[in-house]
Amino acid sequence: MERNIFEKILGQESLFIDRRAFDHAFEPDKLPHRGGEVDALVRNLVDALNGHIPSNMLLYGVPGSGKTVVTRYVLSQLLDKGEELGEPVFSYEINCRNIDTKYRVVQNIASQLSQRGDAPIPFTGWPTDRVLDTLVKRMDREGGVHIIVLDEIDNLVARAGDGILYNLTNLNTILKSSRCCIIGISNDLHFTQHLGPRVSSRLSQEDLVFHPYGAAQIQDILEDRAKTGLRQNSIGNGVIELCSALAASEHGDARRALDLLRISVQKADQEGHELVSPPHVRLAQSQLEYDQVTPVLRTLPLHQKLVLFSIKLNEENGLRNISTGEVFRTYSDACLKISVEPLTPRRISSLLNELDTLGLIMARNVSKGRGGRSKQVNSAVPRGIDVISTLSDSEALVAQASEEKYALQSRL
């Protein structure tokens, strides 16, 4: 009889003991090389246990420099201690990449505070002030200290302005039987420039900068995780060093290093090797690039696809550093070919900025004197990924285009 198709893999020996050690959300027992940052947070947040209001804080640092993990680590201990001392502490972690409007932020926190019998707050429909009102009532009902962590706060400010931060930093003047503290986490050191002076001074009462990890520090982190998550003696010479060096060369991102090591181990597992070696890391590196980019390419909205397609098409024809105007002309032609109404040049300019933020293109502003000021655009998709076929082969593009046409026709 045929064996079950899962049996072969299930029975296979793996180099992993605990895969979770490589999760981004994994909370290790100790945080190497972040003692100073932990201390700074603890010194401030201890006020929550003394009946005072902790200062609002802003944590800065490049991605993967430990901001989020340090905050979680400190907060989980704070919550435990609060419970022990009978000083209730509540914490809310909001990722402002997804939750990026005033309404959604307030709705999210208030919903986390809902009890049985509370009316659910819809994800749209209520006036924001009403949601804010509900939040204040619920916070006061619970009492204690409420710590609101706004991860990627720069994204929230870019999308929704600083109005929400004004409301949140103002909460303590409205709250009667509870207190509130904001911790903002940002990748962008200069994001407070986009804040009004009142919000800025209230929010950044204490700033903390997380410096990128160096290769040696990343190495320590990887060694710790390998001890927890992998079988003994499963890592070959130079593997951890290579992972650390690759991640350190990309602005010291510890998450990237963990991903690299995890995928390297998977590769060794797949090949049935007992030992992970540097070639596995190289394989992991290219897979990581591929895995990061292709889903983004596939899920781009139609017009962004067409813009990127136009840039790539120019590059295939040997044209690099093309201007916004050139992109727009190629893009308009592409639209014509698939009978889609092109967007305006102004919109294309914004789409170029969005593609730049996504890291799919490199755009920089240049002035050519009488030739005018414009962007100089190049694709930034790693080599080895065939953008044009990923974008144009996909039936999705055709489907998207006809959907667009249908929507247009039904409007006319």
Next chain:
DNA sequence: TGTCCACTGGAAGGGAGGGCTT
């Protein structure tokens, strides 16, 4: 030194879509 180009990017607002309240 002023002009001019080809844009940039902020601001305001339209309109469709999803949802709540009365």
Next chain:
DNA sequence: AAGCCCTCCCTTCCAGTGGACA
């Protein structure tokens, strides 16, 4: 059903800009 509210995607308008060139 009508009146609101919020979000998203987009357009329109326009002041501002860096630097080559006359």
